[in-house]
Amino acid sequence: MRTKKAIAYFCMLLMLAQTGTIGYGWAGTASAAAAAADTPPEHRITKMVPSKARFAPGESAELLLTLDQSADWSGKLHLQIYQLNNLVAEGVKDLTVQKDGSAGLKVDWTPPTADFKGYMAKAWIEGAAADDYVTAAVDVSSDWTHFPRYGYVADFPKETAEESDAKLQELSQEYYLNAYQFYDWMWRHDVSVYSKTDKNGKPLLDANGRFITAPVDENSSYTDLLGRLLYPLTVKQSVSAAQKYGSAAMAYEMNYAARENYQDFGVKPEWGLYNKTATESRTPQKDQVGFNFDGVKPHPTALYLQDPGNPQWQSYITQQYVRAINDYGFDGIHLDQWGTNDNDYLLGHDGTKRYYAKDFDKIINATKDAIKANNANKSHVTFNMVGGNKGYSAVPNPNTKTDFDYSEIWQDQDKYKDLQQVVNETREADGGKAMVIAGYMNYKQAAGVQYNGSEAKAVPPLVLDKDTILDFGHLNDTVSFDVDVPQSGETSLIYTYSNGGTGTSRAVYIDGTRAADLNGEPARIYFSPTDNSSSYSQDGYFIVPHLNAGKHRVTLKMDEESGNGSVNIRGLTLGYFNEPSLRLMDAGLAALGATHIEIGTAENFEEGPNMLAHEYYPNRSKKLLESTKETMKEYYKFSAAYENLLFDSKADLTASVEVEAGGGRLATSSSGAQDTIWTTVRKNRSNAGFERYDVLHLINLLNNDDNWRNAANEPVLQNNLKVTYDIGISKEAAPNLKVYAASPDTHHGMPEELRYTWNGTRLTIDLPSLKYWTMIYIDKADSAGDTASAGPSHLSSFAMLANDKSYFDVAPSHWAYQAITSLTAKHVINGMTDTTFVPSAKVTRAQFAALLARALHLQSTGQAPFQDVKAGAWYSSGVAAAYEAGIIAGRGAGKFAPNAAITRQEMAVMLAKALERADGGGAASGRELTFRDRGHIAAWALPAVQSVIGTGLMAGQADGRFAPAQTATRAEAAQAIANLLNKTAN
Structure with a gap:
């Protein structure tokens, strides 16, 4: 037997379910040698994740375990894999782990060949405490759009392939994200692929009149619409990394927008959309609807709207989408828009009214047809129904060629019942396509660690009125706050302020020294005007590139560069997302059968991941606490493991649930009303293979309002609940009925069996506790002729092989x-x-x-x-x-x-x-x-x-x-x- 530096084979016995096999392989250097006498670590398995966010049917699924190797130890590893309450595979292996060796173990499992199935794996060391185990989800799906767990990539700095890889690996393995929207990655909105130009910025064309793709290396860069410096090699690296870890890369594209000077790039004014008041002599500069970005350096930029129903625009822009897929490797196109509805119109170039929202299906279908003809394996399409489905009759339609539905929800739909209406109506209209919601949490809200104005230091000669500092507008005036930063890293400073005059700014100092901004320049925070001095904004923020955890003094100073204008300061907040609101939102969407785009990469791996705080994705006015990151991992794991019950079931709006605690009935609602337990019942009558399951979702809003977007209170733990539900059948019809509870809040998502009693067709279920969200699922077993899956049935022998790494370009004869x-x-x-x-x-x-x-x-x-x-x-x-x-x-x-x-x-x-x-x-x-x-x-x-x-x-x-x-x-x-x-x- 060889030592740590050696590669060894180990034989093992595995107990296997009929439908699965498991094999083990070291990703490092543990051995089967005798253990030393060191005290074993408290938690010997520290983490388990899948190697990919999604595995194809028939593909071997890899689970990667991280072991604590702070000391030598031996133990017996147990691994079980479940589909809901059914054990489908298990294995046992003796391990001896050596101190300071590699901490990686790879487990290979061949899942059943059935498509679109989620599983939960559980691993522990024999003899460990009952709660000392780790879990991981496995998603076996041929198409990610069936169960989309959508993330985003919005920063493309100069970085190595390894840096790009690390970001996407973390999100795909630990957050189970199986697709990413690549936001604002493009060179231009009308020509997204970086292309060659002459010295005047006009495009160079090949012999066939086509744009010529610019060569890309590590130094290639361009500025985007808002002046950000982007590196196209990073875009390519990130696309490849996403795909390496079983995730898709979707190219964000504005479906009807062209940049300034668009005529130089072949776009015609005749394709545009013009103001309703435009006269007969319509010109792009004067009359075309668009947006100007005058502050962009070195040159102002603009976007101009084109008619999505115009066939020539469709032909032009879809060919640019094809280039994006061919040149950068994207898997599909994510189409965006600014928001409209069927009743709104603009003028075409010929003066006719163009109800252009009614033509969104045409641009969608043209996109799908073009990219599918180019490469059927890279032809996914989705479209943003801004504000929900109501205004878009042409989009949520089974005949519209989107692969899943997507909707950005705004402040006029901030209630849980609004989400419920959007999701239910959209899925009903579109034939049951998957639904992704873009809902920006704690939007323009000062969430995080708060300090009010009364805590400010060194404020004379300013006026402090209760909790507000007034008239901060004299040269050399300062306002300081002593803060305690909870974690090291990038830190957002959010000021609650009013500024009834012109925009103004203040210099930023940290611990008495002028701070630097993200570009290394002297730090300055800008305060945009508010409606008046009594109207306060919670969106005046500045990003400190790095602060160590602990105490600091943050100071604003009015200097010669601040400009005119006085500011009232009501407080300073260290910007962090409010975790209770995130949990409740994601629970609510999952109970409705939808998912939430919210997690994405950070510019620097160590700062990630980021979360969406704003419709402009690079905005990072709030950060995630490390504890919140761990919570989100549990929620995404739960989403993948229980995907069949969460997203393939259908809501039963006629069913009801009663909840009691302490002998009294608790307030419930079926629409997420404030101060209630929000209950949702879902059935699986048409969900093949899962027909026997009824699902009850309980979400604890008892000390919260019904606004999903704003910061929420931590729910009060409810204990010893009795949940009553009319299942519609008798005990005689379901003699083998079992009831389970599963929650991302407890037991790492593993289900626990519950006790219950019958009363006719009504079940009263004993639920030990409810914190945020619990999913109860009822297995009626024999009620419809179904039988439970067979358990482990035989033993088999497999070999364990150390993870030898070889490279195609380093032959054994190579000198190194x-x-x-x-x-x-x-x-x-x-x-x-x-x-x-x-x-x-x-x-x-x-x-x-x-x-x-x-x-x-x-x-x-x-x-x-x-x-x-x-x-x-x-x-x-x-x-x-x-x-x-x-x-x-x-x-x-x-x-x-x-x-x-x-x-x-x-x-x-x-x-x-x-x-x-x-x-x-x-x-x-x-x-x-x-x-x-x-x-x-x-x-x-x-x-x-x-x-x-x-x-x-x-x-x-x-x-x-x-x-x-x-x-x-x-x-x-x-x-x-x-x-x-x-x-x-x-």
Whole structure:
């Protein structure tokens, strides 16, 4: 048997259900050797997730377990997989885990071949406490639009493929998101794919009159409609990453918009929509309906509306959608609009009234036909019915070629009953397509950690009127708040203010020092005018790029650049989403059979994920607390595991539920009324395979109002409830009836069986507790001739194989093969993709510093003192750890140059210091170098080069040179670090 560095085969016995098989494989280096005497960790399994958000029928489903390896321990792993209350597979395996090894275990399971099915997996170590287990959902579906769990990607900064991959991996595996809307990714709204232009910005065309796609590399960039700098390579990387983890990438497109200068790009004024008051001589500049963005730098931008019913516009724009799919790999098109209804009209270029909402089906169908003809596997389409379905008779229709329905809900529909009406009416009209709701939580509300005006510091000569600071508008006036930041990272400062005059601004200081904004410029917060001085806004916010958790003083100062205008300040809020409102909203939508787009990537992985606070998706005026992120993971897992009961069932609006507690009846409602328990009954008469289940949803609104958007109170826990429901059959008709409760709030989503009593056709069910949301499901079993699924039926033998990683471009004959495979197995280094390593690619200074920190298990206690190493950058902790260990230094002027390619002599210096730090033995610093270019080695690097050559950490080139100024490759970096680990016996 081999040691930690070895690859080993293990035989195992598995108990299997008739419909499934399970196999185990290490993603690292645990072994079956005898355990040491260390005290085992309290929670030996810390996490379990699927490798993908969605698996195709017949595909092996992988579950990835994270094990605590803070100490050596042995135990018996149990794994069970359920479909609702039916056990479909289980396995048992003896494990021995070694301290400081890899923490990854991969379990392979072949699910039943049935399509569109959700499962729940449970894993625990024998002998652990009853509540010490982890769960994960598995979604087996051939098409994600059947059960859409829709997220978004809205930031496209310059980043590596690994950074893009990490963001989408987290969201697909831990939040189960199976599709993403790529918001405002495009170059132009009329030509979304980045294309070649001449020096005047006019497009270049090929011999066939078509746009020429611009080449894309890591330095390619363009500015979008609102002046954001976007990197198209990041778009491509993110699309690929989403697909790698079983998720789709949908290209956001405005269905009827063209940018300024659209005529240069082939769009015709004759296709446009014009103001109702336009005269006969209609011109785009004067009369076409649109939006101007005059503040965009370096040049103002604009959007102009086109007629979605115009066949020529349809032909033009759908070909641009095809380009987006072909050039960037998108899986479909997400069509947006600004909102209208069937009764609203604008004028066509010829002066006729154009009721253009009635033609939305035409642009939808033209889009579907064009992209399906191009590639049937990348032809999904959805359309935003802004404000619900009522105004769009042409959209929620079975004959309209959307794959699922999508609706952005605004402030005139802020009640739970409004959501209920939108979802029920839309699904009824469209033949039962899946429904996604865009509802922006805590919208323009100062949710989070609040400080009112009476807590302000250093305010004279301002006037404090109770809780409001008045007349903050004199030169050098300051307003300060002492705040306690709950978690480190990007922090939003939201001021509740009124400003009845012109817009104004204030300089921002943190702990007495002028803060910087997200672009590194001196920080300034802008206060837009409110209706009057008595009208307060909760939407004046500023994003601090990084604040450490703990106490800080935040100060606003009126300086010479603030402009005129006085502001009244009612308070400061550290912006965080209100968790109770998120739970209640997502519970309500799931009970209605709909899902919620809300979770998306952040610009920096460490800051993510983000949540939608606004219709402009890059707005991040509120952040998620880490505890709230964990809660949302549980809710999304629940959505995937119970997808069949949640989304394929139909609401029974005639059924009722009664709830009692403490001998008294609790107030209930079927529409989410305030101070009630919101009850929803769903049936499965036409849900093949699930007909025997009735579903009761209970949502606790007893101390909350009926507004889904605003911050909510934490519900009061209700205990020992009795739930009465008329099931419509007698005990004799359902002798094997069983009742279960499942909730994302408890038991990691696992169901528990409940007791009940019969009274004719009425069941009275004992429900132990209700916090936010509990789903009761009733299995009538034999009532309609159904029988429960068979349990585990036989034993089988399988082999466990360590997760050997190989790359297509690193053959066993490659000189660095052993180093690359060894470091990959130790999770020190990764491939550029799953199958390629790209050994000849360059290595940056940040990458090599991070590799050294990872290889030597270095930890940081703070930030590195380099101006160009941003807090939150993926490499910041590695650079800080290497700096604290004395391994790295900057390039002068307080900078590290993290993205610069590392030279071989720079690598030698870092390696020599790392060797000294690791105490790997004496360095041959005095050894004479014989390289023919030894005179080119910098004096500051010469001792280090002598050291790494003398100790064997590095070698010269085949031609007798050391090549000190040559850029180091990934293969050279891997070999050098492998040599270091061997030298130090690490």
